[in-house]
Amino acid sequence: MVNTVATAPGANGSTGSRTTDPEITADAPTTYAPLLSFVQEIAALTTPDRIHWVDGSETEHRRLTDELVESGTFTRLTSPDFPNSFAAFSDPADVARVESRTFICSENERDAGFTNNWVDPAEMREKLRGVFDGAMRGRTMYVIPFVMGHLDAEDPKFGVEITDSAYVVTSMRIMARIGTDVLHKIEELDAFFVPAVHSVGAPLEPGQQDVAWPCNEEKYIVHYPETREIWSYGSGYGGNALLGKKCYALRIASVMARDEGWLAEHMLILKLTSPANRSYFIAGAFPSACGKTNLALIDPTLDGWKAETLGDDITWIRPGHDGEFRVVNPESGYFGVAPGTGWHTNANAMRAIAKGNSVFTNCALTDDGGVWWEGMTPEAPAHLTDWRGEEWTPDSDEPAAHPNARFCTPIDQTDMLAPEYFEPNGVKLDAILFGGRRKTTVPLVTQARDWEHGIFFGATLSSETTAAAEGAVGNVRRDPMAMLPFIGYDAGDYLRHWVEVSGQADQSKLPEIFLVNWFRKGRDGKISWPGFSENSRVLKWVTERLEGGGKAVETPIGFTPTMDGLDLTGLDITPEALEDSITVRRDEWVTELEGIDEWFAQFGDSLPESIAAESEELRRRLTP
Numbered sequence: 001m002v003n004t005v006a007t008a009p010g011a012n013g014s015t016g017s018r019t020t021d022p023e024i025t026a027d028a029p030t031t032y033a034p035l036l037s038f039v040q041e042i043a044a045l046t047t048p049d050r051i052h053w054v055d056g057s058e059t060e061h062r063r064l065t066d067e068l069v070e071s072g073t074f075t076r077l078t079s080p081d082f083p084n085s086f087a088a089f090s091d092p093a094d095v096a097r098v099e100s101r102t103f104i105c106s107e108n109e110r111d112a113g114f115t116n117n118w119v120d121p122a123e124m125r126e127k128l129r130g131v132f133d134g135a136m137r138g139r140t141m142y143v144i145p146f147v148m149g150h151l152d153a154e155d156p157k158f159g160v161e162i163t164d165s166a167y168v169v170t171s172m173r174i175m176a177r178i179g180t181d182v183l184h185k186i187e188e189l190d191a192f193f194v195p196a197v198h199s200v201g202a203p204l205e206p207g208q209q210d211v212a213w214p215c216n217e218e219k220y221i222v223h224y225p226e227t228r229e230i231w232s233y234g235s236g237y238g239g240n241a242l243l244g245k246k247c248y249a250l251r252i253a254s255v256m257a258r259d260e261g262w263l264a265e266h267m268l269i270l271k272l273t274s275p276a277n278r279s280y281f282i283a284g285a286f287p288s289a290c291g292k293t294n295l296a297l298i299d300p301t302l303d304g305w306k307a308e309t310l311g312d313d314i315t316w317i318r319p320g321h322d323g324e325f326r327v328v329n330p331e332s333g334y335f336g337v338a339p340g341t342g343w344h345t346n347a348n349a350m351r352a353i354a355k356g357n358s359v360f361t362n363c364a365l366t367d368d369g370g371v372w373w374e375g376m377t378p379e380a381p382a383h384l385t386d387w388r389g390e391e392w393t394p395d396s397d398e399p400a401a402h403p404n405a406r407f408c409t410p411i412d413q414t415d416m417l418a419p420e421y422f423e424p425n426g427v428k429l430d431a432i433l434f435g436g437r438r439k440t441t442v443p444l445v446t447q448a449r450d451w452e453h454g455i456f457f458g459a460t461l462s463s464e465t466t467a468a469a470e471g472a473v474g475n476v477r478r479d480p481m482a483m484l485p486f487i488g489y490d491a492g493d494y495l496r497h498w499v500e501v502s503g504q505a506d507q508s509k510l511p512e513i514f515l516v517n518w519f520r521k522g523r524d525g526k527i528s529w530p531g532f533s534e535n536s537r538v539l540k541w542v543t544e545r546l547e548g549g550g551k552a553v554e555t556p557i558g559f560t561p562t563m564d565g566l567d568l569t570g571l572d573i574t575p576e577a578l579e580d581s582i583t584v585r586r587d588e589w590v591t592e593l594e595g596i597d598e599w600f601a602q603f604g605d606s607l608p609e610s611i612a613a614e615s616e617e618l619r620r621r622l623t624p
Contacts, residue, residue: 042197045132048164054169079366082371084357089361089389106118106226114491115484131218138205138208139204140166141162145178147176148249149330150177151185158194168242175332198233199233201233221240225255225489242335257497262319268283268312269282269283269309270296270308272307273306273307278543285434287463287482288337290519293313299347310418314330317429319501319504320428353407380394384400434458435461435515438517443557443583444561445542455499459481514545522577528580537568541566563575566578
């Protein structure tokens with residue numbers, strides 16, 4: 001453990017006085033001037049009692065987790081089912097991403113677009129100077145060098161997160177590559193790093209007793225696209241605090257990708273291998289509650305087919321040297337929603353979790369020292385301690401785990417992890433799936449006619465709201481490329497970048513694009529397609545289409561399977577249910593087009609002409 005001490009009177013029994021700025025980094029493990037300057041600036045603003053430079057070692061991890069257990073933030077799990085794992089319980093007011101307090105502070109308001117909250121950057125900097133002034137008083141300031149993606153990639157993307165939360169350090173250790181090796185690589189390459197500053201916003205006065213989950217009612221999650229900065233205040237939870245995740249890998253990275261000619265996307269990556277030993281790499285963009293993690297960790301039901309995962313959440317797509325698109329998962333862990341993840345629905349995820357080395361947040365505690373959440377097992381335990389610390393039985397009115405409870409687990413514990421995950425510069429992308437949750441209109445699978453038609457699929461991607469979302473249940477919510485909360489700039493410019501980036505690739509090597517919907521209901525009012533592992537049958541048809549085969553019919557919205565186009569071997573599905581799954585109904589799409597028109601009207605002049613043209617082409621095809 002490397003500590004640079006800037007000690008306030010009385011901290012940890014010390015009687016030393018606060019150091020001056022040059023002394024703040026006197027014992028730092030680096031001489032890299034941009035980093036030293038960054039640390040000095042933030043330390044001077046936030047006035048921590050101590051500075052700790054994170055090295056990422058096992059020794060450091062043990063010490064931090066011991067301290068978190070002692071402080072009450074962590075509960076050490078003693079069940080053999082969860083080795084070397086810990087449970088944490090947040091303040092009830094700090095349980096999720098706070099989109100209403102998430103800001104894109106571009107120099108020009110137009111550059112943030114209608115999907116983002118914008119504040120003038122000068123005004124926001126003034127606000128943040130106020131709330132961060134002394135925000136780390138009485139606490140340790142941790143300096144976390146990290147890299148998104150692989151350290152030996154051709155173009156590694158670095159960040160340094162400064163935080164006053166040891167919970168963040170232990171979670172970032174799972175979700176990104178951190179520590180001394182990263183620091184040395186930054187120095188070696190004289191590299192730019194994204195400066196990311198986080199505070200829970202709960203300074204401590206001398207002698208003041210801390211709480212297990214410090215946070216502040218006032219919250220800011222702020223991105224400065226031009227300077228690539230991230231500032232987060234007031235929340236200790238997930239994507240608000242693990243700044244390498246949504247803040248960097250999507251919002252800031254999407255701007256970097258726009259400027260550098262690549263794509264940062266909210267997608268899974270799946271490797272599918274046929275009985276003929278031909279492998280395909282498929283990325284998939286799905287809004288929440290649409291089966292994204294289940295697809296990333298699918299067990300195919302078709303004989304001879306094998307699935308492996310490269311990631312379940314974030315994908316960076318880059319033009320390769322041979323004109324292909326290449327994909328890489330920039331993360332090194334899962335930060336998954338726990339409720340609904342179970343041995344009967346996602347055994348691959350559970351097997352990774354069972355290997356331990358995980359942090360669970362807002363799950364319930366079992367009497368034998370483990371954790372449980374709704375959906376983990378078919379039957380609930382007879383007694384639990386719920387996420388609020390209350391006694392719980394199956395007769396209780398409230399769920400035992402928070403609906404947004406999380407598991408944070410290393411990805412390399414996944415039995416079905418594809419070896420290509422470790423390729424520094426990724427693998428060739430063969431297909432992209434866009435998927436939503438729709439009970440009508442959108443068929444099981446549709447292939448786009450070409451690249452720009454596929455972008456139209458992504459631009460109009462939609463889901464019906466569930467009980468977990470704000471607003472009335474069943475409303476159609478547009479979510480372009482499943483990136484609505486994560487686009488770091490104007491949404492119209494984002495779609496235009498999708499159009500333009502294809503110009504950097506060999507047109508014959510562009511991935512094929514498909515629209516999928518596992519949730520369409522049939523004439524009996526029930527979901528007509530069995531879903532889950534049976535979606536491997538749809539994936540097989542996708543690969544057949546990539547090879548120029550696969551029985552399909554052309555419809556006004558694209559190519560869909562014929563009634564005998566899907567491999568239904570061993571599947572118990574009626575002809576009526578299959579028809580209800582794959583049929584394109586013209587009247588439903590006429591109504592759908594009205595919703596698309598309303599959606600595109602919000603873009604104003606920033607909607608790319610080629611995407612507007614796709615809308616008009618759909619209108620023409622729907623006209624009798």
